[in-house]
Amino acid sequence: MMMALREASAFLVLFLSTFLPPPQCAQDPAMVHYIYQRFQVLEQGLAKCTQATRAYIQEFQDFSKNISVMLGRCLAYTSEYKSAVDSLATKVERAQREVDYLEYLRESEVCVESEDKILAEKLLQEAEEEKKIRTLLNASCNNMLMGIKSLKIVKKTMDTDGSWMKDGVSDSPKVYFLIGSRNNTVLEFPNLRAFMEDSTKPAPRKLILTHSWQGTGHVIYKGFLFFHNQGTPNEIIKYNLQKRAVGDRMRLPGGAGRSLVYQHSPSTYIDLAVDEHGLWAIHSGPGIYGHLVLTKIEPGSLGVEYSWDTSCRSQDAEASFLLCGVLYVVYSSSGHGPHRITCVFDPLGTVSEEHLPNLFFPRRQRSHSVIHYNPRDKQLYAWNDGNQIIYKLQTKRKLHVE
Numbered sequence: 001m002m003m004a005l006r007e008a009s010a011f012l013v014l015f016l017s018t019f020l021p022p023p024q025c026a027q028d029p030a031m032v033h034y035i036y037q038r039f040q041v042l043e044q045g046l047a048k049c050t051q052a053t054r055a056y057i058q059e060f061q062d063f064s065k066n067i068s069v070m071l072g073r074c075l076a077y078t079s080e081y082k083s084a085v086d087s088l089a090t091k092v093e094r095a096q097r098e099v100d101y102l103e104y105l106r107e108s109e110v111c112v113e114s115e116d117k118i119l120a121e122k123l124l125q126e127a128e129e130e131k132k133i134r135t136l137l138n139a140s141c142n143n144m145l146m147g148i149k150s151l152k153i154v155k156k157t158m159d160t161d162g163s164w165m166k167d168g169v170s171d172s173p174k175v176y177f178l179i180g181s182r183n184n185t186v187l188e189f190p191n192l193r194a195f196m197e198d199s200t201k202p203a204p205r206k207l208i209l210t211h212s213w214q215g216t217g218h219v220i221y222k223g224f225l226f227f228h229n230q231g232t233p234n235e236i237i238k239y240n241l242q243k244r245a246v247g248d249r250m251r252l253p254g255g256a257g258r259s260l261v262y263q264h265s266p267s268t269y270i271d272l273a274v275d276e277h278g279l280w281a282i283h284s285g286p287g288i289y290g291h292l293v294l295t296k297i298e299p300g301s302l303g304v305e306y307s308w309d310t311s312c313r314s315q316d317a318e319a320s321f322l323l324c325g326v327l328y329v330v331y332s333s334s335g336h337g338p339h340r341i342t343c344v345f346d347p348l349g350t351v352s353e354e355h356l357p358n359l360f361f362p363r364r365q366r367s368h369s370v371i372h373y374n375p376r377d378k379q380l381y382a383w384n385d386g387n388q389i390i391y392k393l394q395t396k397r398k399l400h401v402e
């Protein structure tokens with residue numbers, strides 16, 4: 001473990017000498033992620049050590065988080081970055097002194113686990129994690145996306161932003177219409193036909209929520225509307241549509257809500273999704289246009305089941321959806337299109353970009369306000385420049401690993 005700490009501080013020194021001087025920016029998020037992971041390993045190893053060491057590691061870890069945030073925007077703030085790195089250099093020096101001290105303590109303390117044991121524990125832990133994920137994602141679906149078969153514009157409005165949907169699980173035919181990116185009024189239509197026809201005859205039911213929503217990331221799951229509570233950075237409200245009351249609420253952890261999920265969707269800080277496996281949340285990780293973080297939520301208790309740092313960037317993204325446990329992210333280089341899926345994230349590692357054909361959406365003038373999959377009818381519900389759109393999909397069976 002002392003070795004691990006030594007290695008990490010040596011790594012930081014190397015890191016510093018690579019990036020400074022000149023003050024070149026590490027725009028490579030994989031590097032940032034790697035640094036952060038090193039600290040996590042350290043933390044695990046040292047958890048059993050003395051209080052003082054733990055406090056020290058905590059500080060080190062906070063610092064690495066700060067650095068990773070700064071790296072994300074360092075092009076714009078080179079001087080801030082530079083002074084942070086200078087201060088890191090001081091800390092690294094101190095770290096090396098601490099390492100020597102820890103080495104001295106080694107014989108007398110509980111801190112005597114061997115590197116091998118830590119490695120073995122880590123492997124065991126990884127195997128358990130994988131098992132946990134497999135159990136979590138064990139619904140009876142086995143499709144992956146192959147293409148967009150057709151587009152149908154079901155309604156046109158003047159509102160650039162908004163969201164519309166059916167319940168992703170229960171077989172209610174009702175259609176819900178949430179106009180704009182901040183409001184508390186939900187329109188409920190008895191079915192798709194009523195939604196498509198002029199909404200004045202018969203008038204839709206108006207539901208006034210107790211809280212307003214923020215963005216366009218809402219979903220309906222088993223009679224509950226889940227939405228980002230406007231005015232909070234990361235609170236998700238679970239609203240009972242039948243009782244017309246808040247059922248429950250949660251705060252999405254992991255720094256959720258600090259920045260936009262997708263660069264080209266200017267009001268959504270937390271996106272939610274429903275697929276065959278259940279309820280999910282997507283937010284952007286640290287740094288400007290960081291990587292997307294995917295979180296699986298237990299819809300009953302609102303507990304976090306698992307969270308993944310994905311390889312998909314928020315930069316140039318406009319929307320994403322989950323289909324059978326795989327995240328598909330839609331990008332458009334300037335927001336105008338072409339709209340194309342160029343990044344997928346599969347927690348089980350079966351589907352990756354090389355399995356995808358050229359996944360283009362039909363060309364549209366503007367980026368989508370939302371694109372959500374409905375696992376019940378297996379199609380996408382989208383909102384583009386005031387148009388409410390259904391995309392029908394082409395899927396095939398997932399390939400099996402091994």
Ligand SMILES: *[C@@H]1O[C@H](CO)[C@@H](O)[C@H](O)[C@H]1NC(C)=O
Pocket residue numbers: 059060062063066
């Ligand atoms: C990280 O940044 C916060 C806010 O800028 C600051 O209060 C804190 O001291 C920093 N932590 C470390 C270890 O530098």
Ligand SMILES: *[C@@H]1O[C@H](CO)[C@@H](O)[C@H](O)[C@H]1NC(C)=O
Pocket residue numbers: 134135138
């Ligand atoms: C997944 O579910 C099937 C039946 O639904 C079961 O046979 C299988 O053991 C489960 N796999 C895991 C890893 O839980």
Ligand SMILES: *[C@@H]1O[C@H](CO)[C@@H](O)[C@H](O)[C@H]1NC(C)=O
Pocket residue numbers: 179180182183184185
């Ligand atoms: C909220 O939505 C209602 C109905 O869709 C609309 O009449 C109202 O102007 C909206 N309010 C705001 C603040 O956008």
